Amino acid sequence: MAASGSLIELKSRPAQVAARQLHAAVKLISACAQKADGAQLGELLILIREAGIDPLEAAFATGVRRFDKSGDYAVDGALSVTAWLKWKCKLSGGAAAERVEIGKQLERLPKTEEAFARGDVGYQHVAVIARTAENVGAAAVRTEERNLLNAALTMDPGQFTTVAKNFEHRVDAAGALAEANRAYQRRFLHVGDPQDGVVRIDGLLDAEGGATVRAALAAQMKPIKDDDRTHGQRFADALVEFCRKGSGGKRGSSGSRPQLIIRASLATLAGIPGAPAGELEGGGTVPAETVQRYACDSALIRMTGRTELEHERNNASRTLSASTRRALEARDRRCVWPSCGRPADWCDGHHLVWWTRGGESSLPNLALLCRPHHRQVHEGGWSIQRREKQWLVQPPLKIPGRVLARRE
Helix, strand or coil: CCEECCEECCCCHHHHHHHHHHHHHHHHHHHHHHHCCHHHHHHHHHHHHHHHHHHHHHHHHHHHHHHHHHCHHHHHCCCCHHHHHHHHCCCCHHHHHHHHHHHHHHCCCHHHHHHHHHCCCCHHHHHHHHHHHHHHCHHHHHHHHHHHHHHHHHCCHHHHHHHHHHHHHHHCHHHHHHHHHHHHHCCEEEECCCECCECCEEEECCHHHHHHHHHHHHCCCCCCCCCCCCHHHHHHHHHHHHHHHHHHCCCCCCCCCCCCCEECCHHHHHCCCCCCCEEECCCCEECHHHHHHHHHCCEECCCCCHHHHHHHHCCCEECCCHHHHHHHHHHHCECCCCCCCCEHHHEEEEECCCHHHCCCCCHHHEEEEEHHHHHHHHCCCCEEEECCCEEEEECCCCCCCCCEEEEC
């Protein structure tokens, strides 16, 4: 059962012919996909799924079931068919186990197996039906199999999952509750240590918890005009913005917000070459430019000795007073960057002449900038000026570009 290159040596003559035809068909479809565009390409993609991938997945599931029963995976030294699939078919453990379970359940669900083989339903729909059969039993699913398949024909897998879960609840409410409780017990959230300038966040939430987080972040995930962020970047920004608001709700300078502590020397604040990076209390470092950005609109603590920290925290002074912040929001209303419309509660008060360079915390020297555009100025090297009720922004000299303007 050894492979030579990317082509398996098959002993069966019909299998050899089918393999050659399959390889030829894949090459032909690939060539068509390279040349097609527009509606023709869309139709081709549908064909690839319905006539190719899904029927082949159905054949694969049936083959896996038979291979599992035969025990022939042991010939290669594998301890299980799942282990064999991971090894020989380059599948992850989860993907291999899922296909083994689908193969087992399809044997008991003939209508689903037939629809899968025809390409009427997709792999993800079948995986949902197989999980339902695993949870409540194939016999219960067979009584509703036709209705489930009809629903699968008109719904995407996410919508169909809701239908399947409703069915499970009708059949076995106690089992559905037990599954929900097990899902809740699996919840966790891990925030990693900084590595290469990034922090990995990983976790699991039950369905209720996930829906709660989505609802909380939805208002801050909407793209704005000329927004070039990906969906994932908008999700990440929304999470950070939500956390920055803290318990104070409104983003006023006097509001209660999470305390992010950055330790930095005067040389770092001043941007003197050779100065150390700013140190985050939770671990990790940030560049001097980031420290200077935070200095625009933060509470400042001046320390001359290590034992003074707790006392100084209670006597911190803000670079922007509450009254100045309110006046700034009343004047600018939103981020002043051309083409941006992020609201004031997403914004910092930026010093046009930087605070770290002696700029005053007075209204003529301030501008509301959302966090991404505030970062553009400090870490990205852009400049922003106000001339006769017009905001002008310009990229750094090393980046060719034109001046962008926005009138108030």
